[in-house]
Amino acid sequence: MNFVALRMLTGDRAKYLGILFGVTLATLLIVHQVTIFTGLMARTWSVVRDLRDSSGVDLIVADPNTEFLNDARPLADTDLQRVRSVPGVEWAVPMGFTPVKARMPGGRFRTCIVVGLDDATLIGGPSKFAEGTIGDLRKPDAVVIDALDAAKLLATTDADGVKRVPGVGDVIEINDQKARVVATSLNTRPFLSQPIVYTTLSNARRWAPPERRQLAYVLVKARAEADMSALREAIGARTGLRADSVLGFGFRTVGYFIRNTGIPVNFGITILLGCVVGVAISGQTFFLFVLDNIRQLAALKAMGATDFTLVRMTLTQASLVGVLGYGLGVGGAWLLVVPFFKGTDLEFDLYWQVLALAGALIAAIVLAASVVSLRKVLTLEPAVVFKG
Amino acid sequence: MTTATMDTPRKPDALPDSRAPLAVSCRGVTKAYGQGQSKVMALRGVDLTIACGELMMLVGPSGCGKTTLISVIAGILDRDEGECGVFGNDFAHMSQRAKTRWRGSNIGFVFQAFNLLPTLNAAENAAVPLMILGEGRHAAVKRAREMLDRVGLGDRWKSLPSQLSGGQQQRVAIARALIHGPKLIVCDEPTSALDHETGHVIMRLMKTIAVAEDRALVIVTHDARIFGFADRIARMDDGRVERIVRDPADLQT
Numbered sequence: 001m002n003f004v005a006l007r008m009l010t011g012d013r014a015k016y017l018g019i020l021f022g023v024t025l026a027t028l029l030i031v032h033q034v035t036i037f038t039g040l041m042a043r044t045w046s047v048v049r050d051l052r053d054s055s056g057v058d059l060i061v062a063d064p065n066t067e068f069l070n071d072a073r074p075l076a077d078t079d080l081q082r083v084r085s086v087p088g089v090e091w092a093v094p095m096g097f098t099p100v101k102a103r104m105p106g107g108r109f110r111t112c113i114v115v116g117l118d119d120a121t122l123i124g125g126p127s128k129f130a131e132g133t134i135g136d137l138r139k140p141d142a143v144v145i146d147a148l149d150a151a152k153l154l155a156t157t158d159a160d161g162v163k164r165v166p167g168v169g170d171v172i173e174i175n176d177q178k179a180r181v182v183a184t185s186l187n188t189r190p191f192l193s194q195p196i197v198y199t200t201l202s203n204a205r206r207w208a209p210p211e212r213r214q215l216a217y218v219l220v221k222a223r224a225e226a227d228m229s230a231l232r233e234a235i236g237a238r239t240g241l242r243a244d245s246v247l248g249f250g251f252r253t254v255g256y257f258i259r260n261t262g263i264p265v266n267f268g269i270t271i272l273l274g275c276v277v278g279v280a281i282s283g284q285t286f287f288l289f290v291l292d293n294i295r296q297l298a299a300l301k302a303m304g305a306t307d308f309t310l311v312r313m314t315l316t317q318a319s320l321v322g323v324l325g326y327g328l329g330v331g332g333a334w335l336l337v338v339p340f341f342k343g344t345d346l347e348f349d350l351y352w353q354v355l356a357l358a359g360a361l362i363a364a365i366v367l368a369a370s371v372v373s374l375r376k377v378l379t380l381e382p383a384v385v386f387k388g
Numbered sequence: 389m390t391t392a393t394m395d396t397p398r399k400p401d402a403l404p405d406s407r408a409p410l411a412v413s414c415r416g417v418t419k420a421y422g423q424g425q426s427k428v429m430a431l432r433g434v435d436l437t438i439a440c441g442e443l444m445m446l447v448g449p450s451g452c453g454k455t456t457l458i459s460v461i462a463g464i465l466d467r468d469e470g471e472c473g474v475f476g477n478d479f480a481h482m483s484q485r486a487k488t489r490w491r492g493s494n495i496g497f498v499f500q501a502f503n504l505l506p507t508l509n510a511a512e513n514a515a516v517p518l519m520i521l522g523e524g525r526h527a528a529v530k531r532a533r534e535m536l537d538r539v540g541l542g543d544r545w546k547s548l549p550s551q552l553s554g555g556q557q558q559r560v561a562i563a564r565a566l567i568h569g570p571k572l573i574v575c576d577e578p579t580s581a582l583d584h585e586t587g588h589v590i591m592r593l594m595k596t597i598a599v600a601e602d603r604a605l606v607i608v609t610h611d612a613r614i615f616g617f618a619d620r621i622a623r624m625d626d627g628r629v630e631r632i633v634r635d636p637a638d639l640q641t
Contacts, residue, residue: 003525004508004516011507299503302464303564304492304520306485382464385499386455386576386608 001305005313006320008293015292018285019321019369020328026278026365027329028336030271031350031358035337037267039348043191044257045069045250047097047115050188051124051219052246058228059220060249061092061235064242068256069249070113070192072097074213075241082239083218088226089235093118096204097216099194103173106156106164112197114174116204116214124219125185125198131168132183137200142182143172149195150184174207191257275365282325283369286318290373295385302382310377314370322366326359408439411572411604412461416470418627419456430456432627433470440571443595443605443617447639448624454608455576457624461606462574463491475571492520496565496603498594500577502557504549504564510536510556511545514563521568535563539593555586562593573598575607579614591617615639 010016042049048069051057061083063073077094084092096116103109117125117137125134130147137144145154145166154172155165166172170181179199187196199207205214220243222231228245235243244252258264290297297310305313337348419431430453438444446454459465460472463479471478475494479487496517504513514535515528523531533545539559541552549557558578565573578594579587591614598605599619607618615621615636623631623639633639 001519004505004512004519007507007512008505295501295503296505299497299499300516300520301488302462302491302497303517304488304495306488308485309520383455383459385464385497385503386459 001309001313002316004300005316008296008313009289009317009320012289012292015285015289016321019282019289020325022278022281022283022285023321023325023362023366024328024332025281026274027326027358027362028332029274029277030361031330031333031354032336033267033270033274034354034357035333035348035350037264037271038351038354039337040191040263041254041257042250042349043189045253046188046190047113047196048246048249048253050126053127055123055125055219056221057123057219057246058222059232059235059243060246061218061220061239061241061243062216062249064240066242068253069097070194071256072216074211075215075218076213077215079239079241080215080218083220083235083241086231086235086238088223088231090221090223090226092218092220093121093123094201094215095124095217095219096201096208096214098204098208098214100175100197100208102175102179102195102197104154104156105166105170105172106158108154108156110154110195112174112195114197114199114204114207116199116201118219119200119202122200126187128186130184130186134183134198136182137198139180139182141177141179141203142199143174143179143203144183144185144198145181146187146196147184148187148189153193153195175209177207179203179207275361278362278365279368282321282365283372286321286369287373287376289317290314290376294376294380297377298380298382298384301380302385307378310380311374314374314377318366318370322362325366326362329362330355330358408441410437410473411440411442412436412438412472412474412606414457414461414470414472417457417460417467417472418469419453419460419465419467429627431460431467434624434627434629436622436629436632438604438606440604441599441602442619443599443607445615445618445621446606446608446624447610447612447615447621448630450610452624453627454624458574458576458606458608462495462497462572463487492517493568494571496568496570496573496598498558498561498565498573498575498578500580502549502554502561502581504557504560506549509546509548510541510552510560510563513549513560514567516564517568532563532567535567536560538566538597539563553586554581555583555590558582558586558590559593562590562597566598571603573603573605575605575609577609577611578607579609579611584613587611587614612636 063075066073080092080094098114099111100114101109102112122134122137136142150166155163157163166181167184168181171178208214222228232243334350337350414434414436417431417434421428421430434457448454460467511529511532515532518528518531536542536545539562541556541559579590582590595617621633621636622629
């Protein structure tokens, strides 16, 4: 009877497309909004994500009062040595994270985040480059800037109206001291609109405003045999600092933004609207479809179709529009967030978890839309077929 | 007829052919709709027997209980009191699911408004009872095409209901009612939506295909033009079988 159910549904083009549109629109809204939300939240710890992907760092040690990535509270240089002395630590390297004013070649001033990397190892830097390599940071006064930052945030327009994008070989002034761009990297987009400038920790210390403590984080690689949880606790106990896994630090940063901004509420409202739109359009149209076919369903019941058969038919119809609508909605959302904005600030990753969440929500929407109709089907009196 | 079935009124026309086994046997059947002051007695103690191979027509004014009676006979409506056996089975002693399944295997329906599924073609519509019984679509449609041949629609098996005339749609409905080999066929005003000539064609078809295979047919109708096809006619009024006749002319007396 699944064949009959599907033909009943697809044969009524207007209602079929109406239900499909509702599910597709709901999926599109949910996937698109959740993707942008998760994408924006992922950007809040983009620097850490990049170093996780490139360096093999296991733990990030910070001041216990540091609430999120850009909120780095300064550490003493001795903290680095204390962390290195904790059993289970394979190696530990320093990382600076300082906002500094920079002057671009065209004279434009921007406040940049200067990330100071360990001079010896350059651990914690970007791994993908448009031009140059991380090793170029060993040159005097060298900095690496992000290619997209260069094109958007650091670009200047000269008197003739010509846009000037800083690149390799250009000199910028950081806190009135010359720095030379030696490479352009392809960083994960950050949440805040402050350009990231990578250099060595010694350069960062020279360029940063005078401050007694200029170390922001200690990046730790654990020994292979070390228990990560025990190591985190040991670092905390011995140094008074807080050690997070890279992912844990990411979640801590995301949690800060969720708690302290209206972002999740606003996205949540849009996602809720998507669900409501989906239920309203799909549910109402599906119910009307069932009502339109009530005599045929009663005839099927009279002819021997059990309630189970009719429920299965209804759920088959709901599943078809659910699966098709989900597929179309995901496809539409993917087009909007991936290829359409490729290489721009609006490009986001489509996580499988988002697709799973959207799938669960759409299943709930379709089920909710079906329940009202199912009730009508189950309470249907087959004798209605004999009524004129 | 060896059975002591109590038809009302007791006269020879009230009894079916004594040699044929009984298809339907109802005694003292009552059915009410609503409760309290709004209670309406649709059936007030109906006694009726229908034999295999017999075409019984139920006639009478609107609201006299004809439709309620065939609904009870077909097991799609529960009676309040009395006994009603269909081929020896009493629906009152069956679960809803068992009743539905039994109905699917043993009863064919022809409706006034045809009730064909508008998005299925003629063969697929006629195949629906087989698919309900679990037969695969291809096998069911193949058998449906053979059945459509028998009702004279073999060349229109691909047509949608909207592409068929009223008479052709009713032929599809008849094919659908017969395809699974039911023992009883219940028809509600099968000719009311058809012109005189088409109505006669449909009735001849029912008489030759349905009854000829020893099925029992019960037809609710207002259409006096087809009374002549009946083996017996039961005239109902006010929830009772008032009279059963073999000759339509006797209805006037």
